[in-house]
């Protein structure tokens with residue numbers, strides 16, 4: 001897909017990987033809509049980088065419907081959805097809090113499903129579309145304290161495979177990107193201590209590059225899944 005003038009929606013677009021992706025897509029000529037819960041942060045990001053802000057929580061069905069109603073009214077078109085909004089909840093099984101467990105599923109899994117479901121009428125009517133799900137290497141391999149987060153990303157991978165099987169006949173490409181550790185506020189937002197910046201570890205721009213590359217590939221083909229690691233991380 002040539003990104004120029006395409007209408008692309010990036011969830012969790014006010015920070016980290018989502019914002020870096022939105023900026024790169026915009027630089028390549030796309031019109032980029034970003035969503036996130038915190039209106040102030042979202043508006044600031046949009047104003048600074050020439051993006052379009054529509055506030056919303058992906059886990060709330062009424063927000064998802066409002067976001068798409070606004071897109072329909074303003075553009076009546078959508079070329080790609082980047083399902084990026086997500087966060088981590090890490091703890092041992094013995095400490096697992098049911099409310100927190102269900103909340104992380106509500107955003108990382110149900111939110112991605114709602115966003116993709118409501119994008120379908122746009123895509124099916126034109127027999128064309130792209131869905132990029134931002135999963136994680138935590139969605140490929142489990143680890144201690146990952147019983148909630150890792151499970152959400154395994155679920156996202158499973159949904160990706162199912163949607164892909166359903167949607168290929170409509171020329172809708174469903175792609176999965178699995179970043180390993182990326183230096184964003186993800187760690188702090190998951191209730192863990194901030195880590196010092198490390199130039200050998202991945203940055204949000206690296207994942208933005210992977211998203212753009214997957215989208216830019218000629219529409220006759222698609223990369224089903226892309227896993228991104230730092231080459232030689234130190235520390």
Ligand SMILES: NC(=O)c1ccc[n+]([C@@H]2O[C@H](COP(=O)([O-])OP(=O)(O)OC[C@H]3O[C@@H](n4cnc5c(N)ncnc54)[C@H](OP(=O)(O)O)[C@@H]3O)[C@@H](O)[C@H]2O)c1
Pocket residue numbers: 011012013014015016017018035036037038039041056057058059084085086087088107111134135136137178179180181182183184185186187189
């Ligand atoms: N950083 C990593 O090491 C890493 C590695 C692999 C995969 N990932 C995945 O990459 C994605 C982005 O992570 P990040 O590192 O960029 O995290 P981040 O810096 O914490 O950014 C998360 C973004 O998502 C938004 N968001 C969170 N919950 C939301 C909800 N319910 N509805 C709408 N927006 C929501 C946040 O804004 P608001 O808080 O204002 O809503 C923010 O814009 C996540 O899916 C994460 O699991 C991250």
